[in-house]
Amino acid sequence: MTDVLSSSPIPEQVLGESYEKLALFHEKLEREGELRGIIGPRDVDIIWERHILNSAALVPFIKKEINSLEILKPIIGDIGSGGGFPGIIIGTCLSDIDVYLVEPMERRIEWLNEVVAELNLTNVHVIRARAQEVIPGKESNDVKRFLPKNYRGFDIVTCRAVAPMTKLTGMVFPLITSGGKLVALKGRSVDTELEKAAKEMKKYHAVSPHIFDAPVAQGLESTRVLVVNKSSKK
Numbered sequence: 001m002t003d004v005l006s007s008s009p010i011p012e013q014v015l016g017e018s019y020e021k022l023a024l025f026h027e028k029l030e031r032e033g034e035l036r037g038i039i040g041p042r043d044v045d046i047i048w049e050r051h052i053l054n055s056a057a058l059v060p061f062i063k064k065e066i067n068s069l070e071i072l073k074p075i076i077g078d079i080g081s082g083g084g085f086p087g088i089i090i091g092t093c094l095s096d097i098d099v100y101l102v103e104p105m106e107r108r109i110e111w112l113n114e115v116v117a118e119l120n121l122t123n124v125h126v127i128r129a130r131a132q133e134v135i136p137g138k139e140s141n142d143v144k145r146f147l148p149k150n151y152r153g154f155d156i157v158t159c160r161a162v163a164p165m166t167k168l169t170g171m172v173f174p175l176i177t178s179g180g181k182l183v184a185l186k187g188r189s190v191d192t193e194l195e196k197a198a199k200e201m202k203k204y205h206a207v208s209p210h211i212f213d214a215p216v217a218q219g220l221e222s223t224r225v226l227v228v229n230k231s232s233k234k
């Protein structure tokens with residue numbers, strides 16, 4: 001099966017200089033993705049749109065948040081990366097920023113390590129752990145050696161399709177530095193998710209949620225991005 005965007009100029013137009021590496025990722029997904037349980041059988045001809053370009057829609061939002069943080073060396077944690085969405089795309093597009101992919105499943109870790117090596121993503125680090133195991137101060141020694149020295153949480157946490165906000169808030173906000181941000185790809189029900197998660201958000205100092213309609217590419221359906229601040233006030 002061939003991707004419907006394979007002979008289209010859209011992926012290269014959207015991805016610019018990251019296109020070459022992400023085309024290698026696309027080839028690997030097309031060749032091995034379904035066989036290795038990374039993507040579903042119905043995704044094989046829409047890998048560009050559903051997975052790679054959809055993940056890339058987060059990049060401008062992350063850049064904007066990083067600029068507003070004014071931190072010398074910010075770090076990004078992509079939680080529940082699965083086959084690398086959005087983490088591999090973010091790490092490729094933002095090659096001067098360290099991106100940590102946190103994923104508990106061994107099979108997926110093997111895949112992610114292969115992708116990182118094949119794309120030569122020297123800024124992307126793969127950590128086999130659950131979110132709960134990378135809470136600053138609570139990391140096991142096993143996990144610690146994959147995190148940066150003086151780790152005190154991620155300045156930006158990204159994720160897609162990991163959990164609804166009622167559950168996601170308690171999973172990811174303990175990992176975000178004070179003043180840091182959650183920048184997540186979310187589905188159409190994000191408004192309802194936020195309403196239901198009000199109590200958890202208060203508990204974890206998650207404030208000022210903003211939902212954005214994020215363009216994927218001209219002629220393709222847009223996606224939704226949720227940005228939430230971690231309050232610096234305790």
Ligand SMILES: C[S@@+](CC[C@H](N)C(=O)[O-])C[C@H]1O[C@@H](n2cnc3c(N)ncnc32)[C@H](O)[C@@H]1O
Pocket residue numbers: 079080081082083084085086102103104105108129130131132159160161162171
């Ligand atoms: C539905 S998949 C989404 C994968 C990827 N983000 C995507 O959009 O294709 C959810 C992922 O979250 C991971 N996950 C589940 N519980 C987790 C936890 N407590 N901490 C980190 N990752 C978790 C699963 O192993 C799985 O890879």
